[in-house]
Amino acid sequence: MVRFTDLSNLTDTAGIGGLLSLPNTAYPYFWIWILGGIWIIIFLSLYFKEKERIGRGNLISSMAVSCLAILMLSLIGTIVGFITLEIMIYILVFSALIIGIWFFVGRE
């Protein structure tokens, strides 16, 4: 019989970090999906806001700016303790890649 992680696995001294890192014990990539969702929300909000304001949006710059936001969020996550080293490296490399592409194709 499979025993899944639940709130009973929390200790009394776990704190907010322990609560937030609880999903990682069941599925290590839980927070990468959440942060990915936040990234898509920020990126599309920026893109469509820019499109509404000036008539045309810049897709890659919206992606790069939202990558910076996600980097800051994941940094806070590592400090609180729910973002693991592996997830942080994935986010850092993905962000660096998008920012790099932005440097070479984003400007006119």
Place this chain on the structure above:
Amino acid sequence: MDVKRLFINMGILGLCIFSIMAFIITTQTDSNVATPITNNTLISSTYRDINSSLLSAQSQTQGASNTFSNVTPTQAYGELEVTSIISPTKIVRTIIVGLWNIYIKVPMVVLGVSPVVAGLISSIIIILVIIGIWAIWKGVIPQ
């Protein structure tokens, strides 16, 4: 994209990635994070390589500047001192290719970017650099 823009973009991108990594490392060290990103040897070595590459860029360009400033105005009219432009363009090539090799290493390992893709982009960059440098030399070397 001309070689000057490529060079500036590479340098600024290096500075940008370096500052992001430095900010993350400093904040994590100050907050006593249990597993900082420097625990990963690849990230750690990339950070060190970018740092040393950007630092060496300054010293190398200083050398080129000295070569340029040592040119004496005694040459005959129409004859140009080509070494003063060859030296900086060689440095530009070294810095662009060197920084590119540092940048591509991490995505290849972490995200699994195919060596074919990396090789193709490397070829494009190197060809752009060669053509760009050739264009600079062509404008300087007397026919």
